[in-house]
Amino acid sequence: MQIVAFANQKGGVGKTTSAVNSAVVLASRGYRTLLLDLDPQGNATSSLGIDKADLDLSMYDVMLDESAIEDARLRSVRENLDVVPTTSDLAAAEIELVGMPSRERRLALACHRIRHDYDVALIDCPPSLGLLTLNGLTAAGHIVIPIQCEFLALEGVTQLIHTIDLTRRQLNPTLDLLGVLMTMFDARTRLSTHVVEEVRKYFPDHLFETVVPRSVRLAEAPSYGQAITEYDPSSRGGSAYDAFVDELAARLGLPVPDPASAAHANTGESTS
Numbered sequence: 121m122q123i124v125a126f127a128n129q130k131g132g133v134g135k136t137t138s139a140v141n142s143a144v145v146l147a148s149r150g151y152r153t154l155l156l157d158l159d160p161q162g163n164a165t166s167s168l169g170i171d172k173a174d175l176d177l178s179m180y181d182v183m184l185d186e187s188a189i190e191d192a193r194l195r196s197v198r199e200n201l202d203v204v205p206t207t208s209d210l211a212a213a214e215i216e217l218v219g220m221p222s223r224e225r226r227l228a229l230a231c232h233r234i235r236h237d238y239d240v241a242l243i244d245c246p247p248s249l250g251l252l253t254l255n256g257l258t259a260a261g262h263i264v265i266p267i268q269c270e271f272l273a274l275e276g277v278t279q280l281i282h283t284i285d286l287t288r289r290q291l292n293p294t295l296d297l298l299g300v301l302m303t304m305f306d307a308r309t310r311l312s313t314h315v316v317e318e319v320r321k322y323f324p325d326h327l328f329e330t331v332v333p334r335s336v337r338l339a340e341a342p343s344y345g346q347a348i349t350e351y352d353p354s355s356r357g358g359s360a361y362d363a364f365v366d367e368l369a370a371r372l373g374l375p376v377p378d379p380a381s382a383a384h385a386n387t388g389e390s391t392s
Contacts (some may be wrong), residue, residue, distance in 0.1 A: 121154075121235045122372045124242050124298060125260035129356050130276050131247035133268045134303030136163045137338060140246040141361040142368060144168075144347035145203035146240055148282040149365070150377030154174070154193070154234070154241040157206035158256050160213075164244040165205040167209060168197055169345020172207045180209040183255070184216060189230040202238070210252070217251050224251065224291055228259035243307060249283050257287045262372065264300035267319055269305045269312035269331075274322060298371055299323075301364065303332040 126139040127311045137157065155312040157164040162172055172178075181187035182204065188344055189204060197203045217223045231241065245256040257263065263284060267273050288295050306312045320327050332338075338357035341348045348357040 121231070121238045121264065122240045123231060123260045123372065124262045124264055124368070124372070125245055125256040126242065126264050127245040127253055127256060127268060127280065128265050128267065128277070129247055129249045129253070129280055130162065133215070133247075133266045134332060135247070135266045136167065136240055136244050137342075137363075138264070138266050138301060138303065138332070138364070139242050140164050140167045140342075141347045141349065141357075142365055143201060143242045144198060145361055145365040146242075146369070147198050148349065150200060151369075151374060152237065153201045154204070154238045155197075155201065156204045156227070156231075156243045156256075158204060158206055158252050159244050159246040160211035160252075161246070161252075162206040162208065162210075162374075165203065165207075166307055167342035167345070168203060168347070170194065170197065170203065172205065175205055175207060175305045178209065179204050179206040180213055183210065183213045183226050183252075185220075185226065187363040189234055193234075210211045212355075214250050214252060224254050224258050227255040228292075231259050236258060240372065249279065254283075254287065254291075257284065257295060258291045261294060262293075262296045264298050264301055264368070266301045267315075268303050269334075271311065271315075273315045273319065277322070297326055299328045299367070301328050301330070301332065301348050304334045305331045306334045328364060328367050330360055332364065334359045360376075371373050 126135050128135055143153050147153040177187045177192040182189045182192050192204055196201045243256045245253045302316050333356045335357040337352045337355040338348050341351035344351055352358055
């Protein structure tokens with residue numbers, strides 16, 4: 121199982137949108153996909169139409185070692201897509217984990233139990249560099265950094281890179297910066313183009329070719345509990361995340377999925 125963390129301690133950069141839409145596209149292509157919501161805001165959970173009030177178990181129970189991840193995950197939220205959901209209870213985990221053994225490895229240990237169940241797992245990390253994000257980086261083999269095409273886009277990224285380096289040295293030596301994804305691109309402004317150019321200078325070897333546009337349709341989709349490729353697949357946002365997953369799968373070296381699995385996923389039919 122390949123594990124990818126979507127992380128940036130700066131909020132509002134399209135991190136959750138990217139994790140959710142990438143997970144849905146991967147699943148639609150036949151990859152056995154797991155989405156892990158590690159953000160106490162639980163936006164990845166609600167973006168897929170999951171009612172947090174109906175949850176018996178969540179990421180909080182997994183992180184505090186009160187429940188196995190197998191029991192907390194929601195099966196078949198979409199064809200080929202399982203989700204470990206989150207509620208606001210997870211916010212308390214930052215404090216409760218401090219005195220626990222292996223506090224930085226709780227998620228990694230949980231994911232190890234289900235490593236043969238999936239082709240790829242995506243982690244939506246919180247907009248901070250606390251213990252929850254550290255757990256995400258320790259569990260992941262790869263990290264994607266979404267950066268919005270706005271003023272001060274690189275603010276704080278240096279600190280994130282420092283945290284990634286510390287994680288490599290102390291906890292997860294194989295953690296790889298898979299790439300930087302530019303989001304909220306507005307073709308009508310010079311600023312967006314300028315920001316992409318500046319980020320390319322900062323990350324010359326890591327920038328994804330795909331640039332996700334600023335889009336009303338992208339903003340609307342979560343309110344319907346849908347990914348953009350479900351809500352409006354022909355939109356600019358839908359096309360962008362489809363193209364991004366092409367790059368993501370290629371960089372991860374994911375095998376070409378069985379066309380039959382992808383066809384069943386797109387029609388909602390079972391492969392069993």
